[in-house]
Amino acid sequence: MQSVYYERARDIAHALQLGSQPGARFIAGGTNLLDLMKGDVEHPVKLVDVTHAGMDQVYEQPGGALRIGATARNSDAANHPLVRERYPLLTQALLSGASPQLRNMATTAGNLLQRTRCPYFTDTAFDRCNKRMPGSGCGARDGWHRMHAILGASDACIAVNPSDMNVALAALEAVVVVAAAGGERRIPMADFHRLPGKTPQVETALQPGELITGVELPPPRFNRCHYLKLRDRASYAFALVSVAVLLQMDGGTIRAARIALGGVAHKPWRVPEAEALLAGVQLTDEVGRQVAANLLAGASAYPDNQFKLELAQRAVVRALRNAAESREGA
Structure with missing residues (x-):
């Protein structure tokens, strides 16, 4: 022992x-x-x-940004009045994850650092996992890969990031604040998680000894949102595909959009060019399909997760429609 x-x-x-x-x-x-x-x-x-290091608070910052402390519990963050009012997308994502008991324990930083649920990683009976034993191979590629990536994968790893919170934070363009002996630095959410490449064991941009102290959300600028999570059962299950959508709408016209996909890659998946297709247009299912095709350009699947290619496209169309039809601010 x-x-x-x-x-x-x-x-x-x-x-x-x-x-x-x-x-x-x-x-x-x-x-x-x-x-x-x-x-x-x-x-x-x-x-x-x-x-007990004083990082559990949620508070407004000058200029309208919001700071969520690294050790704020997921349930507390989801139900904080400022989060529910200004960032309902994050509330939706947090409340769709895990169970109430786990949300009462899990923290912001822990969720950011949550590791994949790939069984070849979590079960040491399998002797091929480049995350756990670099250089040993990827057992999922020729094994069971139903839950695995269709975007951004490599020969070394096809696992996915399991977090719901991370998908919402990516769409919200959050910034991860970290402390180190040499001072503080700020990492945009888009750069925090890494694609696997040849080193899937290196999952984030954190350096040794660095400590996440909080997450900062920019001042809200979107008035419609929706978080869609598709999974095998209605609760306590990881996403097969999830979609976080933010829209700034003026009447029936979309002025700006942010979209992030979960359950499809090693990190939350965003394509700014796909978001730009929505600027200045009225949403139709055909527009949604064009956006989905752009988001999923280059996607590829294995036999067990082939269904994700169509599921993800349909999920994007549905999430966009749900966001556009949601009440203002929610």
């Missing part, structure tokens, strides 16, 4: 000090990391508890 040491950080500076030690990992709700430890996938030497 491997010993694991635990220490509680007093504040961010203390957390960075403790997190700089070899084998240290930050932990808050632990809904993903502890599962992976029990499954013999993750092997931290020290757990640094950051739940």
Whole structure:
């Protein structure tokens, strides 16, 4: 049995000090990391508890932006009055994920860092997973791949990012704020998660020892939104395909749009050129199909997930229609 040491950080500076030690990992709700430890996938030497480091608040910033602390619980963030009023897309996405019990424990930073649910990664009985054992191969490619990627995959990995929150944050163009010994830096959500390439074990832009301290949402500028999650059962299931849509509408005309797809790639999938097709037009299903085709250009599938190619296109059309028909601000 491997010993694991635990220490509680007093504040961010203390957390960075403790997190700089070899084998240290930050932990808050632990809904993903502890599962992976029990499954013999993750092997931290020290757990640094950051739940008391003062990062659990949600508050407005000068200029109308909103800051969600790294250790804010998903349920608290989803139900915060400012989030529900100004960023209902995020509320919808958060409440579609996991179960109430898990949302009461899971945190913003933990959700950002949530690892794939690919069984070849989470089950150590499989000896081929480039995420878990770089260079061993990808068992999913010639195994069971129904849940896997149709966009942005590589020969090294076809897993998908499982988070609902991440898809909404991508559409909202959030910024991830991180602290390190050398100071603070800000990472646009579009750059935070990496595509697998040849190094699928490197999943984010975080550097060793860096600590997520919060997420910043820009001032709201869209008056219609919808989060659509398609899954095998109505609750407590990961998305086969999800779509986050934001629209700025003037009467029946779309002035601007943001769209992110989930369940289809290693990271939330956005194509600005597809969003630009919606500027200045009235939404029809034909327009929606053109946008979907642009979003999914270059998509490819394996035998078990071939259905995702059409499912994703239909999901985009439906999510756009639902967003356009939603009440203003929701």
